[in-house]
Amino acid sequence: MKDLLVSRRSIAGFGVAAAAVALTACGNTAAEGSAPAAGSASAESSDGSVQLQVFAANSLEKAMPEVEALYTEQTGVTFADTQYKGSGDLVEQMRGGAPVDILITASAGTMDDAEEAGLVDADTREDMFVNDLVIVRAEGSDIEISSLKDVASVDGNIAIGEPGAVPAGKYANQALASVGLYTEDEGEGGEYDASIADKVVQADKVGTAAQYVSTGDCVIGFVYTSDVYRYDGIEVAYTCPAESHKAIVYPGAVATSSENADAAADFLAFCMDNEDALAIWAEYGFELA
Secondary structure, three states: OHHHHHHHHHHHHHHHHHOOOOOOOOOOOOOOOOOOOOOOOOEEOOOOOEEEOEEEEHHHOOHHHHHHHHHHHHHOOEEOOOEEEOHHHHHHHHHOOOOOOEEEOOOHHHHHHHHHOOOEOHHHOEEEEEOOEEEEEEOOOOOOOOOHHHHHHOOOOEEEEOOOOOHHHHHHHHHHHOOOOEOOOOOOOOOEOOOOOOOEEEEOOHHHHHHHHHHOOOOEEEEEHHHHHHOOOEEEEEEOOHHHOOOOEEEEEEEOOOOOHHHHHHHHHHHHHOHHHHHHHHHOOOEEO
8 A cells, every 4th residue: 555655646746846836825615515605606705805616526625625725825815615526416516506616527527517518618627637546445454356357256335436426436337347347338327237236335425435435334445546545444455447447537627607717717727837736636646637
């Protein structure tokens, strides 16, 4: 496990060294699942400074608050209650009229949905980060996974994100389909093989899948490498081959509802260009796309 973490940090560290050194800055977030503040997509704080509303994929829950705090320190721009949920759920909230300045999803497909619905400005869209799909087990578990086919012989429940809302779940199903354990190559709308159908426990967020494993409710789960940095009590049992699923990419874009679009675009640029911000992403296992 240590070797995997050192490797990830070394790779991401290379991106940090190559990044621009100009500091710009970041702010606060609220607890996961809290409702965004009512009103316009961008509001002003009590001192008149810009306040941004960010909708971010659940797997960014630990790293993003630190980057936001850095941005606030450097620029004075603050943040409303940042929402961390399954990417599909975030897009649905936007469809319902939720005020948003910035959307960052964990799959190109969910950002495509937002773009097609006119919820984000396509000209501001950019792939920000990449990640790996891993199978985790409880720390110290004797479960061995040497290939995706081994999932069929696992004795116990398997945590997988609900594919309609959680990109990690769709990637997991794509990986299982590559070895005949799921019937739909796209990772949604299919059925699990009889050998695992009764074992799959669906999670509303990738973080929930990680927690199911850490609490012992499931013996293995499909999550991102970055989730191993977010949750205690889990470790990587197996890294899914990149060719077994679609590329895991995190696109970001400015919402068309934003009243401070320039400020929102500046923050997205900061996330990918600032040396200190890059160090935070690297600490949590994210690499620049």
